[in-house]
Amino acid sequence: DTDDISNVEHLIPDDTLHQSIYHSSVWIKKQVVLLSEVGAKQIEGHGERFRTSMRSSSTVSTNTSTTSASDGDTTATNSSSSNVHIPPKAVESASHIRRFSKTVCKAAEHVSDSISTVVGEAIGNSVVVQPTDTETTRAARQLLRTSVLAYGEISDGMEEAYETMSRATKKEATACVAVKYGEEAADLTRHTLGATNNFVKTALTCRRILNVKKVAKSSLKSAVKQSVVGKENI
Numbered sequence: 001d002t003d004d005i006s007n008v009e010h011l012i013p014d015d016t017l018h019q020s021i022y023h024s025s026v027w028i029k030k031q032v033v034l035l036s037e038v039g040a041k042q043i044e045g046h047g048e049r050f051r052t053s054m055r056s057s058s059t060v061s062t063n064t065s066t067t068s069a070s071d072g073d074t075t076a077t078n079s080s081s082s083n084v085h086i087p088p089k090a091v092e093s094a095s096h097i098r099r100f101s102k103t104v105c106k107a108a109e110h111v112s113d114s115i116s117t118v119v120g121e122a123i124g125n126s127v128v129v130q131p132t133d134t135e136t137t138r139a140a141r142q143l144l145r146t147s148v149l150a151y152g153e154i155s156d157g158m159e160e161a162y163e164t165m166s167r168a169t170k171k172e173a174t175a176c177v178a179v180k181y182g183e184e185a186a187d188l189t190r191h192t193l194g195a196t197n198n199f200v201k202t203a204l205t206c207r208r209i210l211n212v213k214k215v216a217k218s219s220l221k222s223a224v225k226q227s228v229v230g231k232e233n234i
Contacts, residue, residue, distance in 0.1 A: 011145060018146045025150035029157030036161030040168035047172030051179045083182035091184065094191035101198035108205040116211040120218020123148055127219060145219070152216025166197050 012022045127145035129138050170193045178186035205211075 011149065013142045013146065018142065021146050022150050022153075025153040029153045032154075032157040032161045033164070036164040040164050043165075043168045043172050047176055050176055054176070054179050084185045086184040086188050091187050091191065094188050094195065098191045098195040098198070101195040101202070105198040105202045105205070108202045109211075112205050112211050116215045117218045120215040120221075123215065124219040124221065148216050148219050155211075155216070170194065170197065 009022065012018050123144070127141050127148070129141050133141065170190070173193060174186050174190045177189045
């Protein structure tokens with residue numbers, strides 16, 4: 001399947017240099033993903049401890065308020081609730097902004113992918129060994145192919161790690177706000193963080209322009225079309 005960059009190992013020349021480059025990139029990808037999963041678990045653990053602490057504090061506060069109320073202090077009883085009222089229009093606006101940010105992000109990714117596809121096809125044309133190639137040119141083409149696929153692996157790992165960390169952060173932040181300030185505030189937080197995440201991804205996409213993962217996939221497709229597999233003695 002040319003859409004799955006993890007199934008391209010057969011395109012890597014069978015020698016120490018190229019195999020080392022590619023397998024090192026696979027190892028780096030796994031480590032990056034693993035570290036993101038560890039980080040996500042730490043975020044989840046911290047969030048759970050923080051919520052437990054807030055619930056305990058709320059229980060103590062409620063008991064204290066009840067005791068004070070029995071002594072005639074009605075003010076303490078009225079202040080025991082920490083829920084914050086969020087105007088419905090504020091949540092609705094945040095939801096609209098989140099949807100808009102997602103649209104902008106998808107548009108930026110589409111432009112980046114389109115450019116990357118063109119570049120990838122050009123690279124794919126360059127990695128195909130021609131009958132008239134000298135040994136130096138042949139080696140250069142093979143090294144280019146290996147490098148593109150290796151960068152694709154690392155890029156894939158970085159993207160997965162970012163999604164893992166941002167997803168855990170948004171989930172725990174929203175849950176903590178829900179415990180501390182109520183569900184209305186949690187809804188506002190969820191939409192706000194979602195929009196922020198989309199805008200960050202848009203900014204990163206615009207700065208990078210070329211999607212390395214997309215370039216690598218497009219290069220592979222182009223190379224396969226030109227009969228790299230089965231016709232070249234890798």
